[in-house]
Amino acid sequence: MDAGDPRAWPAGRVSRRDKRPGCKMMNRRNMLGLPLAIGAAVGLPAPARAQGVYPDRPIRLLIGFAAGGPTDIVGRRFADRLGAVLGQPVVVENRSGASGAIASVEVARARPDGYTLMLATSSSHAIYATLAVRPGFDPVADYAAVALIGVVPMVLGAHPAFAADLPEALGKIRASRGEIALATSGNGGIAHFAAELLLHQAGGLRANLVHYRGGGPAVQDAIAGHVPLVVETFATTLEHHRAGRLRILAAFAERRSAAAPDVPTAIEQGVPDMLANTYNALLAPAGTPAPVIAKLAEATAKVAAEPEFQAFLRSVSVEPTPDSTPARTAEFIRSERAKWEPIIRATGLRIE
Structure with a gap:
């Protein structure tokens, strides 16, 4: 094998210059540019342009509770409809444990590109986040709110x-x-x-x-x-x-449920301000680009407006919130945490 043949070079050896006539030196910059040149020559997309308009691949939707539970049931139906609107699969992944905190931590630390989302609940973002001495996530600062799907x-x-x-x-x-x-x-x-x-x-x-x-x-x-x-x-x-x-x-609601109009509210029966619910809120990691949040919010609004989806939510006793926006969702999560914090503190309970 000729010593000028790169296959004959010891591992790690780089030729400083090939002195053969008509041969130009191939440095690192030339080599990095080669795939781009080849791509342009044969009409292939360059790596920098490989990622198309969001979304161009499947999206993960983390559920902080076990399969078959209320949040999982809502999450799977929502994921199916959201995927249909976006044109990409939305894949549900269950990360159960610690009142939804395991999923919450994973999403808070995920790459903020719109491909990892979660359904937050009051258990994770109001209760656990207040009870735990070190919850591992901030229920407001670590997330970009997208939409409130429904209230239970x-x-x-x-x-x-x-x-x-x-x-x-x-x-x-x-x-x-x-x-x-x-x-x-x-x-x-x-x-x-x-x-x-x-x-x-x-x-x-x-x-x-x-x-x-x-x-x-x-x-x-x-x-x-x-x-x-x-x-x-x-x-x-x-x-x-x-x-x-x-x-x-x-x-424990402001008005009677359409799913059970025979059930009166606590307020009707003389208990003032007796409002307690859990909820399903779609969140992305903080720092997710605004255009991505807007795209997700728009798609969610289309799903929320579907009569079939609203009927499904009501069939499982979830009150739809079709007028939700990212700003309203963020404010809702803040207000829910503020409502429960003094009640939690009064019990003296803490999770180490």
Whole structure:
């Protein structure tokens, strides 16, 4: 093999100059430019132009809860419709754990290019972010808000034999002096603090709060009569209410739900300012370019305006928010955290 042949050079050796007649030196700059020249010659796109108009590849949508739960159900239907509008698949990835904090941290640290998104909830961005000493993310500063998909009111459910309405249930709680059990889906979750808010707004009542590992077991024990009362979402209680296995005594919302117009609100029944909900908000990492946020917001608005999508949300007890904007979403997340912070602080609970 000729010594002038580059294949004969030892590893790492670079020829300073090829002195053969008519041969020009090929330096690093020439070599880096070669693919561009070849691409131009054969009509291929140059690397700098390889990324087309956003989005030009699949988008990840992180869900901070297990598959099959309320947020996952909404997230998958939304991802399917959003992908259809954008012309690229939106792939749901479940990152369950720590009330949605695991997904929240991953998105906060992701490249801000619009290809990693999440559905935030009150559990992650209002409750956990306040409870945790070191949550690992800032619920406002670390994200670019896109849109609020929907709001899910919390409710008070009861075993049918316990009470016919909210005033009767509150009267029994008051008379028991803290002995009556009130179930929630977990210590430190939205259901826990909705229960705390109800007791506070009803006149500083006390109850025996029983925290389960999930809304399903809490509701099942209320149906079985092991606990008389449970605070959960509309989505996890409505089917049982319709079947007569559980009675929803009050919705913690401003107005009655279209999915259950027979259920009065707590405000109607004399508990002032009793508003508690969870929500699904589409967020991207902070620093995501404004045109990308605008594209996502526009696409989400198209999905939110679809009558079929609105009907789906209402079928799972989610109130659609078709008039959402990035600015309104950011303000909503800030206001929700501000509402829950004093309630959380008053309990003295902290997560190390």
